[in-house]
Amino acid sequence: xxxxxxxxxxxxxxxxxxxxxxxxxxxxxxxxxxxxxxxxxxxxxxxxxxxxxxxxxxxxxxxxxxxxxxxxxxxxxxxxxxxxxxxxxxxxxxxxxxxxxxxxxxxxxxxxxxxxxxxxxxxxxxxxxxxxxxxxxxxxxxxxxxxxxxxxxxxxxxxxxxxxxxxxxxxxxxxxxxxxxxxxxxxxxxxxxxxxxxxxxxxxxxxxxxxxxxxxxxxxxxxxxxxxxxxxxxxxxxxxxxxxxxxxxxxxxxxxxxxxxxxxxxxxxxxxxxxxx
Amino acid sequence: xxxxxxxxxxxxxxxxxxxxxxxxxxxxxxxxxxxxxxxxxxxxxxxxxxxxxxxxxxxxxxxxxxxxxxxxxxxxxxxxxxxxxxxxxxxxxxxxxxxxxxxxxxxxxxxxxxxxxxxxxxxxxxxxxxxxxxxxxxxxxxxxxxxxxxxxxxxxxxxxxxxxxxxxxxxxxxxxxxxxxxxxxxxxxxxxxxxxxxxxxxxxxxxxxxxxxxxxxxxxxxxxxxxxxxxxxxxxxxxxxxxxxxxxxxxxxxxxxxxx
Numbered sequence: 345x346x347x348x349x350x351x352x353x354x355x356x357x358x359x360x361x362x363x364x365x366x367x368x369x370x371x372x373x374x375x376x377x378x379x380x381x382x383x384x385x386x387x388x389x390x391x392x393x394x395x396x397x398x399x400x401x402x403x404x405x406x407x408x409x410x411x412x413x414x415x416x417x418x419x420x421x422x423x424x425x426x427x428x429x430x431x432x433x434x435x436x437x438x439x440x441x442x443x444x445x446x447x448x449x450x451x452x453x454x455x456x457x458x459x460x461x462x463x464x465x466x467x468x469x470x471x472x473x474x475x476x477x478x479x480x481x482x483x484x485x486x487x488x489x490x491x492x493x494x495x496x497x498x499x500x501x502x503x504x505x506x507x508x509x510x511x512x513x514x515x516x517x518x519x520x521x522x523x524x525x526x527x528x529x530x531x532x533x534x535x536x537x538x539x540x541x542x543x544x545x546x547x548x549x550x551x552x553x554x555x556x557x558x559x560x561x562x563x564x565x566x567x568x569x570x571x572x573x574x575x576x577x578x579x580x581x582x583x584x585x586x587x588x589x590x591x592x593x594x595x596x597x598x599x600x601x602x603x604x605x606x607x608x609x610x611x612x613x614x615x616x617x618x619x620x621x
Numbered sequence: 622x623x624x625x626x627x628x629x630x631x632x633x634x635x636x637x638x639x640x641x642x643x644x645x646x647x648x649x650x651x652x653x654x655x656x657x658x659x660x661x662x663x664x665x666x667x668x669x670x671x672x673x674x675x676x677x678x679x680x681x682x683x684x685x686x687x688x689x690x691x692x693x694x695x696x697x698x699x700x701x702x703x704x705x706x707x708x709x710x711x712x713x714x715x716x717x718x719x720x721x722x723x724x725x726x727x728x729x730x731x732x733x734x735x736x737x738x739x740x741x742x743x744x745x746x747x748x749x750x751x752x753x754x755x756x757x758x759x760x761x762x763x764x765x766x767x768x769x770x771x772x773x774x775x776x777x778x779x780x781x782x783x784x785x786x787x788x789x790x791x792x793x794x795x796x797x798x799x800x801x802x803x804x805x806x807x808x809x810x811x812x813x814x815x816x817x818x819x820x821x822x823x824x825x826x827x828x829x830x831x832x833x834x835x836x837x838x839x840x841x842x843x844x845x846x847x848x849x850x851x852x853x854x855x856x857x858x859x860x861x862x863x864x865x866x867x868x869x870x871x872x873x874x875x876x877x878x879x880x881x
Contacts (some may be wrong), residue, residue: 356739408686520681521714521720523681524679524711524781524790525707525711526784527732531736533737540720540722
């Protein structure tokens with residue numbers, strides 16, 4: 345530094361950019377300006393009346409009630425929970441297999457996880473909903489069973505990896521302490537490791553639940569009666585019926601009613617875990 | 622076969638214990654006996670194998686060679702029920718390793734209930750007794766994270782004692798503690814020793830070794846260099862390596878030659 349700082353108010357741009365703090369303030373100002381310009385453009389260019397007619401038709405929206413809640417939302421929740429139960433149970437088994445000392449178990453679990461993580465969930469739905477009845481005439485999959493299988497088989501691959509990571513995140517000293525008290529490996533895993541692993545994986549597990557909630561929309565490939573419709577199918581049918589986007593918006597809002605609180609729970613859990621470390 | 626030991630039989634007997642990690646030989650033929658009621662302190666520079674030795678006693682590390690006999694049972698025999706042996710051998714770790722998802726009281730009852738199949742009330746009574754003994758009788762409902770390091774380590778001692786062991790292994794129990802918390806833990810250990818507990822202690826606390834140990838074992842490079850009563854090993858070591866180690870521990874700030 346050889347030059348004196350210029351008096352305030354007569355500072356040139358180059359002078360301003362030399363200070364990191366002023367540079368950051370300038371950058372922030374530019375970002376706000378861009379945002380305001382974008383919003384002004386959006387509002388002035390969009391045809392608000394058209395948008396309101398298409399998305400916010402209150403009559404069409406009212407016509408969705410109460411079925412969108414009592415049928416569609418309820419079915420989405422049921423399908424999701426059924427899938428989650430299987431995904432969780434199978435995922436726990438896969439995680440323990442991945443950590444097994446018996447090599448073939450590890451191989452089987454790895455192949456399963458790689459396969460089902462790599463496949464689109466839609467393909468699994470098609471395989472189970474359409475493929476199995478076609479390939480094995482006479483085999484009839486109950487609808488709930490088919491949904492549970494499709495969601496569960498895919499979810500298990502992700503949840504399995506989540507649980508495995510959680511188990512491995514429990515410090516080795518915990519097992520050593522348990523074993524030094526005379527617990528067997530199995531007893532230590534069940535009583536000491538798994539409860540701690542679950543605290544660690546609660547946030548990612550809740551994320552899996554959010555993903556399953558959205559994946560339950562794929563149930564539409566199974567075809568459904570009115571009483572079996574979940575949110576996406578319901579919105580799609582109403583879209584055709586009313587020639588309006590409003591039912592899609594309503595269905596979307598219903599998803600958010602489920603997923604936003606879950607997301608909130610995830611953030612709470614994450615901050616709690618962060619504090620207890 | 623009876624697992625009980627007679628009065629004269631040592632609680633721990635190591636015959637030519639060898640432990641290798643890959644190509645590195647950490648223990649190179651250790652012979653050591655700990656008699657009933659004896660307090661043995663193992664000292665030595667880090668990397669000398671003293672923690673590994675301790676962990677071989679309850680088989681947290683699998684010995685590569687030699688024999689480890691605990692309470693009359695050869696634990697290096699592949700057919701031995703190690704879980705049964707460990708029930709009678711308490712261990713206290715440098716990092717405490719309390720179970721964070723359980724309360725202090727549950728930490729002290731879980732193994733009694735699940736392993737020793739002690740009834741709930743009796744387990745709690747025993748736990749409460751040992752928590753009182755380490756001065757934490759009123760903290761049973763707390764979780765480990767709510768306690769200081771010194772308190773956690775005392776709970777860890779109470780947890781091990783709740784299984785009513787007749788041998789206690791201590792793996793540098795005060796090394797992770799703030800200096801002002803070391804005293805409470807050592808005080809509890811001294812009390813145990815006074816009550817006649819058989820103890821094998823890996824430690825850097827020379828004052829503790831000098832005052833409490835019946836015998837001090839100095840290890841370096843995977844072998845026992847010198848052993849004997851503290852008055853000999855700590856106060857008047859015969860071996861140059863022991864003298865050098867003690868000099869470094871007791872006078873850490875003194876200027877030394879080349880690699881000091």
